[in-house]
Amino acid sequence: MKKLIWLLIALFGAGAVGVIALQRGESVNALWFIAAALCVYAIAYRFYAAWISASVLACDATRITPAERLENGRDFVPTNKWIVFGHHFAAIAGPGPLVGPTLAAQFGYLPGTLWILFGSVLGGCVQDMVTLFCSTRRDAKSLGQMARDELGLLGGAAALMATFVIMIILIAVLGLVVVNAMKHSPWATSTVAATIPVAMMVGFYMRFFRPGQVLEATALGVTLLLLSVVAGGWIDHDESLRLCFDREGLFLAWSVMAYGFAAAVLPVWLLLAPRDYLSTFMKLGTITLLAVAIVMLRPEVKMPALTMFINGTGPIFGGKLFPFVFITIACGAISGFHSLIASGTTPKLLTNERDIAMIGYGGMLLESFVAVMAMIAATVLDPGVFFAINSPVGVVGKEAVDVVAKISSWGFPVTLTQMQHLAEQMGETTLFARTGGAPSLAVGMASIFGSAFGERLLAVWYHFAIMFEAIFILTTLDAGTRVGRFMLQDMLGNLWPKMAETSWMPSVLFASGLVVSGWGYFLYIGVIDPNGGVNILWPLFGMANQMLAAIALCVATGILIKSDKLKYAWITGGPLLWLVIITTLAAFEKVASDDTRIGFLSAAQDLAAKSAAGALPAEKAAVASQLIFNLHLDALLTLFFVVLLWLIVIDMLRVSSRYLAGKPVPPLSEAQYQLRLVNSERLMD
Amino acid sequence: MLKQLRVAWRILRQLSGDDAYERYLEHFVERSLISNCSECQQPLSKKAFFRRWQDEKWYGVKRCC
Numbered sequence A: 001m002k003k004l005i006w007l008l009i010a011l012f013g014a015g016a017v018g019v020i021a022l023q024r025g026e027s028v029n030a031l032w033f034i035a036a037a038l039c040v041y042a043i044a045y046r047f048y049a050a051w052i053s054a055s056v057l058a059c060d061a062t063r064i065t066p067a068e069r070l071e072n073g074r075d076f077v078p079t080n081k082w083i084v085f086g087h088h089f090a091a092i093a094g095p096g097p098l099v100g101p102t103l104a105a106q107f108g109y110l111p112g113t114l115w116i117l118f119g120s121v122l123g124g125c126v127q128d129m130v131t132l133f134c135s136t137r138r139d140a141k142s143l144g145q146m147a148r149d150e151l152g153l154l155g156g157a158a159a160l161m162a163t164f165v166i167m168i169i170l171i172a173v174l175g176l177v178v179v180n181a182m183k184h185s186p187w188a189t190s191t192v193a194a195t196i197p198v199a200m201m202v203g204f205y206m207r208f209f210r211p212g213q214v215l216e217a218t219a220l221g222v223t224l225l226l227l228s229v230v231a232g233g234w235i236d237h238d239e240s241l242r243l244c245f246d247r248e249g250l251f252l253a254w255s256v257m258a259y260g261f262a263a264a265v266l267p268v269w270l271l272l273a274p275r276d277y278l279s280t281f282m283k284l285g286t287i288t289l290l291a292v293a294i295v296m297l298r299p300e301v302k303m304p305a306l307t308m309f310i311n312g313t314g315p316i317f318g319g320k321l322f323p324f325v326f327i328t329i330a331c332g333a334i335s336g337f338h339s340l341i342a343s344g345t346t347p348k349l350l351t352n353e354r355d356i357a358m359i360g361y362g363g364m365l366l367e368s369f370v371a372v373m374a375m376i377a378a379t380v381l382d383p384g385v386f387f388a389i390n391s392p393v394g395v396v397g398k399e400a401v402d403v404v405a406k407i408s409s410w411g412f413p414v415t416l417t418q419m420q421h422l423a424e425q426m427g428e429t430t431l432f433a434r435t436g437g438a439p440s441l442a443v444g445m446a447s448i449f450g451s452a453f454g455e456r457l458l459a460v461w462y463h464f465a466i467m468f469e470a471i472f473i474l475t476t477l478d479a480g481t482r483v484g485r486f487m488l489q490d491m492l493g494n495l496w497p498k499m500a501e502t503s504w505m506p507s508v509l510f511a512s513g514l515v516v517s518g519w520g521y522f523l524y525i526g527v528i529d530p531n532g533g534v535n536i537l538w539p540l541f542g543m544a545n546q547m548l549a550a551i552a553l554c555v556a557t558g559i560l561i562k563s564d565k566l567k568y569a570w571i572t573g574g575p576l577l578w579l580v581i582i583t584t585l586a587a588f589e590k591v592a593s594d595d596t597r598i599g600f601l602s603a604a605q606d607l608a609a610k611s612a613a614g615a616l617p618a619e620k621a622a623v624a625s626q627l628i629f630n631l632h633l634d635a636l637l638t639l640f641f642v643v644l645l646w647l648i649v650i651d652m653l654r655v656s657s658r659y660l661a662g663k664p665v666p667p668l669s670e671a672q673y674q675l676r677l678v679n680s681e682r683l684m685d
Numbered sequence B: 001m002l003k004q005l006r007v008a009w010r011i012l013r014q015l016s017g018d019d020a021y022e023r024y025l026e027h028f029v030e031r032s033l034i035s036n037c038s039e040c041q042q043p044l045s046k047k048a049f050f051r052r053w054q055d056e057k058w059y060g061v062k063r064c065c
Helices: A002-022 A030-056 A081-092 A096-107 A109-136 A143-150 A153-182 A186-209 A214-237 A239-245 A249-265 A272-297 A321-328 A338-342 A353-379 A383-390 A400-409 A416-425 A438-453 A455-495 A505-528 A534-562 A570-592 A600-613 A618-660 A680-684 B002-016 B020-035 B046-057
Strands: none
Touching: A002 A030, A002 A109, A030 A109, A030 A272, A030 A353, A081 A272, A081 A338, A081 A353, A081 B002, A096 A109, A096 A321, A096 A353, A096 A383, A096 A438, A096 A534, A109 A143, A109 A321, A109 A338, A109 A353, A109 A534, A109 A570, A143 A153, A143 A534, A153 A186, A153 A249, A153 A438, A153 A455, A153 A505, A153 A534, A153 A618, A186 A214, A186 A239, A186 A272, A186 A455, A186 B046, A214 A239, A214 A272, A214 A455, A214 B002, A249 A455, A249 A505, A272 A353, A272 A438, A272 A455, A321 A534, A321 A570, A338 A353, A338 A534, A353 A438, A383 A400, A383 A416, A383 A438, A400 A416, A438 A455, A455 A505, A505 A534, A505 A618, A534 A570, A534 A618, A570 A600, A570 A618, A600 A618, B020 B046
């Protein structure tokens, strides 16, 4: 009977994937996406994850976990598996799976959706789960420590470097997304600005007024946030007030930098911790709401399955379908960043090794589902509207008339009145060239929410969606800046021990300043770049994230081989091979391609030639030298990623082949087996 | 229905860390029973516990993309 049910799920899932893959000419209902996703996830979880857990990793319910062995009531706390799942998911789910699919929708809905589904069940989920397992068996050590212990110094140093660089690029690109969403939008800017004092109020409440009353404080904060969305509308309607918040991108970029610096220096209780509570609640609530709305509304997906931009001429970012769709959708399919949470953080709460599949694999499945919903929200828009919002000025021109003419000429009809009407509905002056993915996602979400829960409130829904995206982008931004500060202080401590003191003010200010200027630089260039900046920064981020994933998979593959499980090493080795191929190819194209929209070096050459010939428009000529320098820097950074990636892959292969040849290697650092002291009842479940 | 609501409330409190201090006290009592040394340490006050909990929680990578 059970077999029959699973067979039916498999058949229905295959049918649903078939519908979205083969439908041509007519629109597809979004429910098919949801159905395909749920069936693929169910089958993968029930069979692949269960098999990995039982046969490959041999998760052992009788074995004590670090949470129990090292229990201290503070960070090592054995916790109910659902609670651990909640914490783990809240930590891994960020803005990445929302932005990536939105950008990748320029290829059509199909490539991105397939990569989200199959990349996650074969790659991302496996990475998260195996990393969680390895760290659980090693006293909840971090990825960097595991790389050092299992592979050697090179592996450890590479993991540390990769983490630091990816953090810088990630923050820059996220900052750019927020800046683009707030540019010349008084409503969005005032709402996002209001989230800062709201977070501080909540911080004070939790610290002094009612210490530890987290839920009370969060309820207060969420209410204030919703109020600030509405209040943003009032500000937008007030002529004098709206001028205060109607700002250029550059001003907003400097504000975001000042904010990031303050968040890294100020105590956590004031800004970081309360903002995180608010963003977690907002995130879980809004994602649930979106799922409910999609199921209620059953919108039609209007984007074709494939667009002509698979040939690499896409307006949002340059590059062919292969390999760029795999770089653009990093989180949502496979994200190296997750391995930092799966090692070090989550294992400190895990009570039973048997739950590793549910938390590691299941957590990533849910994240992948968020990416599918983002893809739906982007593709229910009229393709013409989607491209009008997301195409940068440098590609489609500045004048609205030219933009609609150009986009319509691609076969995606859009009119000026349509765009004006839409902007009015959303309470914005214009929606042209709002690159970065956040505004188009917000328009998509607003139209879904609006149709499901009340059309009249479209503008409020739009700004609610912007606030929702901004609040957890800023949470990643400030948490990331702070982590970057700690890492930098740690590194500087090797040169001068006093620098490693995390409470020594000069060191705090210096390290924070350095981290902020690192990402601030890329943010600044992204804002002044007429091609939108996203075209450069997002692929860099994607490559960095995939590189970190490759490092995690290297560590996992090395551990599997050293545990005499060579015949199973393909479960991590397969995704690793794929990532090495796509990252290397994408990096090669980004550096060496002759297409100026793809290759950094050819773009720099082209710009230099035009600048020398005086063929650039005035505003671009003014920043040409900065852009040229930046393109060279980006090329260098890309090369650095690839070299780092190959170094660690070669190191893993060296250690593995030495092990297989019986030569000495760093020993497995797995903790000794110890029996869990539990009653039989707990063992059963 | 009431029972389910109560369970949901408990999960919500635990997820958000709202009941972290209560769980810490339970843990403290359990430990002092095992080690049989009640006078060696007093439990932290709610305020002090929460401070330490918050500071520790925010050391390291806690959020990603």
